[in-house]
Amino acid sequence: MNPLAVKTLIVSFLCAPLFFIPAAHSETAEEKGLAIAMEADRRDEGFGDYTADMMMILKNKQGKESKRAIRSKTLEVTGDGDKSLSIFDTPKDVKGTAFLSFSHKVGDDEQWLYLPALKRVKRINSRNKSGSFMGSEFAYEDIASQEVEKYTYKHLREEEFQGELCFVGESYPVDKKNSGYTKRISWLDKAEYRLQKVEFYDRKQSLLKTLTVEGYQKYLDTYWRADTMSMVNHQTGKSTRLLWTNYKFQIGLSDKDFNATSLKRVR
Amino acid sequence: MEVNGDLSVEGFLFLDDGAYPHQKNQSASIAGRLELYHDILDNLSFSVEAYYRLDSEDDERSHGDLRLAELLYFTDTWEITAGFGRVFWGATEFVHLVDIINQTDQVDALDGEEKLGQPMVHLTVPRDWGVLEAFALPWFRERTFPGEKGRFRTPLAVDTDNTDYESSSEQQHLDLVLRYSTNLANADIGLYYFNGTSRDPVLLFSMDQNSKPILYPYYEQIGQTGLDLQLIAGEWLLKGEAYFRTGQSRSYAATTFGFEYTLTGLFESMMDLGLIGEYVYDDRNNGWLPTIYQNDIMGGLRLAVNDMDDSTILLGVIRDLDSSSTIIAMEASRRLGESIRLNLDASFFIDMDIHDPSFSLAQDDFIKLEIIWYW
Numbered sequence: 001m002n003p004l005a006v007k008t009l010i011v012s013f014l015c016a017p018l019f020f021i022p023a024a025h026s027e028t029a030e031e032k033g034l035a036i037a038m039e040a041d042r043r044d045e046g047f048g049d050y051t052a053d054m055m056m057i058l059k060n061k062q063g064k065e066s067k068r069a070i071r072s073k074t075l076e077v078t079g080d081g082d083k084s085l086s087i088f089d090t091p092k093d094v095k096g097t098a099f100l101s102f103s104h105k106v107g108d109d110e111q112w113l114y115l116p117a118l119k120r121v122k123r124i125n126s127r128n129k130s131g132s133f134m135g136s137e138f139a140y141e142d143i144a145s146q147e148v149e150k151y152t153y154k155h156l157r158e159e160e161f162q163g164e165l166c167f168v169g170e171s172y173p174v175d176k177k178n179s180g181y182t183k184r185i186s187w188l189d190k191a192e193y194r195l196q197k198v199e200f201y202d203r204k205q206s207l208l209k210t211l212t213v214e215g216y217q218k219y220l221d222t223y224w225r226a227d228t229m230s231m232v233n234h235q236t237g238k239s240t241r242l243l244w245t246n247y248k249f250q251i252g253l254s255d256k257d258f259n260a261t262s263l264k265r266v267r
Numbered sequence: 268m269e270v271n272g273d274l275s276v277e278g279f280l281f282l283d284d285g286a287y288p289h290q291k292n293q294s295a296s297i298a299g300r301l302e303l304y305h306d307i308l309d310n311l312s313f314s315v316e317a318y319y320r321l322d323s324e325d326d327e328r329s330h331g332d333l334r335l336a337e338l339l340y341f342t343d344t345w346e347i348t349a350g351f352g353r354v355f356w357g358a359t360e361f362v363h364l365v366d367i368i369n370q371t372d373q374v375d376a377l378d379g380e381e382k383l384g385q386p387m388v389h390l391t392v393p394r395d396w397g398v399l400e401a402f403a404l405p406w407f408r409e410r411t412f413p414g415e416k417g418r419f420r421t422p423l424a425v426d427t428d429n430t431d432y433e434s435s436s437e438q439q440h441l442d443l444v445l446r447y448s449t450n451l452a453n454a455d456i457g458l459y460y461f462n463g464t465s466r467d468p469v470l471l472f473s474m475d476q477n478s479k480p481i482l483y484p485y486y487e488q489i490g491q492t493g494l495d496l497q498l499i500a501g502e503w504l505l506k507g508e509a510y511f512r513t514g515q516s517r518s519y520a521a522t523t524f525g526f527e528y529t530l531t532g533l534f535e536s537m538m539d540l541g542l543i544g545e546y547v548y549d550d551r552n553n554g555w556l557p558t559i560y561q562n563d564i565m566g567g568l569r570l571a572v573n574d575m576d577d578s579t580i581l582l583g584v585i586r587d588l589d590s591s592s593t594i595i596a597m598e599a600s601r602r603l604g605e606s607i608r609l610n611l612d613a614s615f616f617i618d619m620d621i622h623d624p625s626f627s628l629a630q631d632d633f634i635k636l637e638i639i640w641y642w
Binding site: 093130131267 | 269271273304312339341343346353354355357380391393398448450452453455497499501502503504527529531532537539573574575576577602605606608639641642
């Protein structure tokens with residue numbers, strides 16, 4: 001926690017009794033948007049760790065497809081962003097390439113790429129977050145752990161989307177300088193706080209991409225994960241689908257599975 | 268058991284006649300790589316990578332190597348590998364100064380990025396405060412050099428049959444290395460000490476049995492302290508390497524450092540353009556032993572098209588600040604379908620200074636096409 005945050009906490013603690021006036025204050029759209037994001041985050045807390053297989057299918061305007069098979073491992077970090085490791089199995093020329101990411105609630109994420117042909121671990125600058133992840137329509141900032149603190153929020157309305165009553169809200173990246181977006185509009189179902197759809201608006205405020213999330217299944221009776229995520233780029237006509245299978249929760253991963261030493265022995 | 272590998276075909280076209288007799292203007296070669304991997308237990312595995320290249324012109328370039336043949340055993344607190352291994356250390360893009368464990372397979376790739384398998388026992392102990400590694404290297408691998416008919420060679424071809432060592436143990440000298448590395452919030456740092464046989468030989472002049480003049484490699488015993496650093500500063504990635512070496516005729520130091528800056532979404536496209544600037548300095552230049560990278564500046568552009576074929580184009584320029592010597596290198600690469608990669612490389616050696624050791628490359632401007640099939 002940075003000193004400023006400590007100060008804010010102390011100030012709000014000291015001032016708290018002054019504002020303790022029940023029901024006098026009506027929630028603003030910003031507060032409601034944040035509260036929804038925090039509730040969605042809270043509902044996913046405690047998953048611990050999980051692994052899953054991902055098939056990434058890239059499709060160009062002409063309909064030509066190309067596939068990448070990726071295995072992913074994720075570790076929940078209490079009080080900070082998740083750690084994740086993605087290992088490429090295909091295309092064969094990048095087999096064994098691995099991407100390690102430590103996301104942080106505040107400040108820049110830490111990222112490394114392991115290149116198996118050279119046995120080389122390369123640091124990546126996470127501020128290049130608007131760049132394409134492996135040629136897909138997903139940017140690094142889309143695949144990164146979605147920490148509440150990385151955006152500010154504004155609740156817009158409630159509406160039905162594909163049979164589910166949803167919260168519709170805008171979120172704005174805190175790192176405005178490096179993000180590829182000015183805003184995102186998200187649809188979260190009211191029943192379970194699961195992300196159903198996101199529209200991404202580029203730096204010129206025009207609609208760039210739409211993500212739709214489908215096939216939610218519940219794991220450990222608590223945690224919802226989707227089978228399909230489809231990102232369509234409206235400006236280029238290209239799209240990327242992520243097909244998730246083989247989710248396994250709480251298999252006992254630890255920090256030791258997410259460091260430079262383990263990166264060098266990924267298979 | 269997991270089995271895979273690749274098969275590649277490459278053709279060189281040289282734009283000028285060779286500087287020395289027997290050198291041809293075209294050459295072709297095929298190379299194959301076989302990789303095996305087997306999990307014996309959950310924490311015990313075996314991997315092998317065997318490599319062979321057949322070259323149409325240069326007998327020295329037709330060669331095989333066991334790039335990897337190692338057992339890996341790991342626990343939560345330490346891991347050990349034994350066998351032929353490959354270890355890379357370094358941060359910069361153009362010159363790899365501190366990478367010392369493996370010998371360079373010079374005849375295989377001019378850029379020095381191909382390495383020979385190194386027999387080793389390698390212990391790794393990761394801790395919260397960093398990673399400690401210890402290496403015992405019981406057998407020395409000699410650098411490969413082009414033969415008489417090969418391009419990219421010295422005026423006299425290096426005669427590896429007359430290799431000489433400072434140590435009386437020769438290839439059996441036991442080299443020892445200790446390394447500490449750590450990841451901080453915005454920096455990766457590595458520091459090591461190497462004691463053993465220098466990977467880069469001094470080339471000495473002599474006569475062979477038939478009184479024919481030759482160059483032969485002489486490998487000295489050295490102590491080397493090396494440092495590598497990758498640092499994130501805002502949008503910049505800063506990289507540096509340095510070493511201090513004792514044991515040769517005098518102690519000396521060398522360093523290379525620079526930056527990488529990436530422009531994402533170039534011209535509102537999916538393309539990323541990386542800008543690379545680096546500098547290298549080697550203090551041996553001072554009238555003692557001239558080296559290629561003694562006071563050079565390097566600039567590079569790396570274009571990632573981010574299309575489904577992973578197309579990339581790399582353009583690099585190396586300029587010697589003490590002379591006019593300039594090397595321009597281009598590498599273009601893309602995938603064809605799911606399992607074929609196409610690489611087109613070209614290098615041009617411009618205004619090469621006769622006093623520069625790289626002058627021997629002056630006639631070797633080339634275009635190379637390589638097709639790799641992965642299976």
